[in-house]
Amino acid sequence: MDRSLRRRLEARFGDRLTGPVRQRHDQTEIRIRPADVPEVMRELHDDPTLGFEILADLAGVDTGTHMQVVFHLWSATTPDWLRVVADGMPRDDPRIPTLTGLWPGAEWMERETYDMFGIIFEGNRDLRRIYMPPDYTSFPLRKDFYLADDAARSPGGGVRHMEQTHAPTQATPSVVRRTVKA
């Protein structure tokens, strides 16, 4: 845990952070609003005291109630990974500005996140499906995506196996059980 990074981030971003800076193991986590992403990322990248010049990952998350986009960044100025969580997008119309202006390499990661979660990255000029066929209509990694033989839907929550449920289609959808504060 890099305490000085925490102080630097708090001083720099102040009220743009929507929650406290969290630290665990070798990771520092900040939460921001989706609309602030380009501005915050550009400062993280350009400021020489922060210098987060490598975008290690871009992940979508469906918490069951809303959508998130999670970025992991690396910098030579800190021994920690920085996790930036853009939180609080509504599930029915999740939108976030693109990062391709700063990191053109984010294009495919955004395409993948769009393909799997339906999150619209505004400004990405090639936001097509990347894995699923072009005529596909659903978003497979959403929590309400229907899996006919999903062992997780059994009453045992994956501990007992699906033969416990005689009609898996009538089991409780996992989105009801598995709503967490991610």
Next chain:
Amino acid sequence: MTTTTPPQHPSADDPRILLDDQIGAFEAVPPYPPRTEREAEFYSLGDGEMFLNMGPQHPSTHGVLRVVLKIDGERVVDLDPVLGYLHRGVEKLCETSDFHHIISQLDPLEYISSLFMEWAPVMAFEQLLDVQVPRRAEYIRVLTGELNRVASHALFQGWMALDLGGLTPILYSFIERDEIVEMLAAITGQRMLFNYFRIGGVNGDLNHEFMSRLGDWMSRASVQNQANTDLLNDNEIFVRRMRGIGRLDRETALRMGTTGPNIRAAGVPFDIRRAHPYSVYPELEFDIPTRGHDGGGDSLDRYLLRIDEVKQSLRIIDQCLHNMPDGPVMAGLPRLLRPRPGRAWAAVEAPRGLFGTYVISDGTDQPFRMKIHDPSFVNLQLVGLLMKGNLIADTMAVMASLDPVMGGIDK
């Protein structure tokens, strides 16, 4: 007695059979209006241009990758990679299997460097569970991991030549790779999809067969590696087809999210083993080779860099064998793991770059969300930049030098 003629099976070679035009043919141009700005731009032809569909079964696309090339004569003007032919939904599978099962789901991602596909998730789960891995297990992980890296790079060396039309080097590559694979089979029980790392350690301790095979191989590894290298590095055709093709500069490499040998060949010494040390790498002595200091690295730099890395891996293996501590290889853990709700991210330096895993736990025995970051996926984006303006045959050299593996790209 009447003789019955055998039934005639229709064959595609039979001239009496008229094949529908659509059968077996991929339409290069999608049969629907363009959905994005980029798609509209790509699928409109300029003067003298045409589309050429390459793949998904083309042998030099390293798996099932399809690339639509827009060509002007023999020059590639632009290209559009089409992915998804190997998509298995591994992330969704991980959300519905428990933490132990996940390890075996991940092996087939990059099937020639499977140990690294197990390593990052296992590290992330250990963070969630606050498990301390025994030191001997960490050393075994590094030892087997580096062996796997050597095997992967050896295969790259052969593939690279194969994509340029040379058949011989891959046969020599397979000799070296097969040695290592048999060695790892002795310790893990599998030749390719090892399923060896466990949360809190590894599945089995070093055994006699592994050690004797390893000792045998180590005594001639550097000589054999040098012989394989000389076979290609002294080949003028090979070198001339690689030099100056697909030049990637430092700034572009960083902005494109490139990692692994590809970014180091562009002059950026970014290696997770030193940039964000994990396991016992801080205790080991090795260098991070870089190339392409004169403003960018070409295909030849990317090829040579992997050979440099093999030499460093041999150094690490040697140190692991000398420093290997005694002790257990597994931490004591219950069979059913239920980490506290939380989030973890772990990344390792796989042979192709940063392999990372982001896991969210909701307190059950399955992850709530598991994101897999595969280096080949990000590195493959570079083909769009590096292939433009080259001859079709040279695009193969560029793609091979990036060393993508479709199993990981398509997840």
